[in-house]
Amino acid sequence: GLKFEHSCDLSKLQRSLEQFEGDGEDTLLRFLDFMKEPHVHYQRSRDLALRTDFQNWYDFFNIKHIPTILKLHLHNSVHTRACKYFKSDYMRKAFTFQTMYMGMSPYDGLAPYNLLQYTEIAEGIWYPKGGFNKVLQCLENLAIKYGAKFNYNSDIEEIVVDDKGVAKGIKLGNGDVVNSDTVICNADLVYAYNNLLPKTKYAKKLGKEKLTSSSIPFYWSMKQIVPQLKIHNIFLSEQFKASFDQIFEDHMLPDEPSFYV
The missing domain is CATH 1.10.405 (Guanine Nucleotide Dissociation Inhibitor; domain 1)
Structure with missing residues (x-):
């Protein structure tokens, strides 16, 4: 090509x-x-x-x-x-x-x-040395240095709110409640409103909004160097517009997608 x-x-x-x-x-x-x-x-x-x-x-x-x-x-x-x-x-x-x-x-x-x-x-x-996971490791180390505690492998069942709608803590999957002054939620917005917070008309409306598409990543390790590939490679579909129409109008995987390596 x-x-x-x-x-x-x-x-x-x-x-x-x-x-x-x-x-x-x-x-x-x-x-x-x-x-x-x-x-x-x-x-x-x-x-x-x-x-x-x-x-x-x-x-x-x-x-x-x-x-x-x-x-x-x-x-x-x-x-x-x-x-x-x-x-x-x-x-x-x-x-x-x-x-x-x-x-x-x-x-x-x-x-x-x-x-x-x-x-x-x-x-x-720009890419961080050691990969993007290195950024998380550094944030974790920095947080621990200043007294933060991490509770891993714990399901969050709901965000606990008071009568005024202010978040006051979280309820874990095992039933324990962790109270806090501030709650930071990094889950998908629509998921959080419909699954973690009390049901509201706004949450239901939000679930019907037109959202952008996510990507499908594959992590493959190679046994050898592929000389034809550079650090960043984009493969563009011959059916460029048709591939987008299939994704965004027909809501299906394109016959010939564009992809990044």
């Missing part, structure tokens, strides 16, 4: 792009123009969504946010914006599949989500 190799070296990147987008300076310039857009999406989304405290839902519709919202291209999909900058279908795939990280189709995901491409390319992909 076709192969595209990304590089931080602009001269190498241009040669890779030209295989699909045609020769000439215009190819690299269009790519750089493409990168400018998600850069704006990244900055504006960060400032609007992460660094702004919305006390009420209507705070979002403050007139001062209008210039920012207009620059986010909320009326377009990730794929639609990519079509503006790339001529070849292959490059459009290569720079839109990242919506899969969020469990969305690039044909449905709103344009601001192309900030994923920007952060991946501009800031790189």
Whole structure:
């Protein structure tokens, strides 16, 4: 199949792009123009969504946010914006599949989500030494250092709340109740509302909401090095759009999925 190799070296990147987008300076310039857009999406989304405290839902519709919202291209999909900058279908795939990280189709995901491409390319992909499990080990060690205690292999039956709806502790599977000043729940939101907290109309409504898809990971060990593979490898389906339609519209496994190695 076709192969595209990304590089931080602009001269190498241009040669890779030209295989699909045609020769000439215009190819690299269009790519750089493409990168400018998600850069704006990244900055504006960060400032609007992460660094702004919305006390009420209507705070979002403050007139001062209008210039920012207009620059986010909320009326377009990730794929639609990519079509503006790339001529070849292959490059459009290569720079839109990242919506899969969020469990969305690039044909449905709103344009601001192309900030994923920007952060991946501009800031790189970072991995902790020792793997992600090392992060958990370090957090555990740090917590124990400051007096925290861990109760492993204990089922949580419910989060105990008082008459005012304030969480006061947890009830374990064996019936024991652990009281606390603060309860932090890291379970899936819909699961927590419907299985750990008292039943409410909101919890029932939440269970009917349209949710993003999760991934299916496989952890395989290899007996030998595969020289054809780099550290990060994306295999894109020839039936790219059809594969997303099967997942998000037909709710079935695609005949030819895209996948990451």
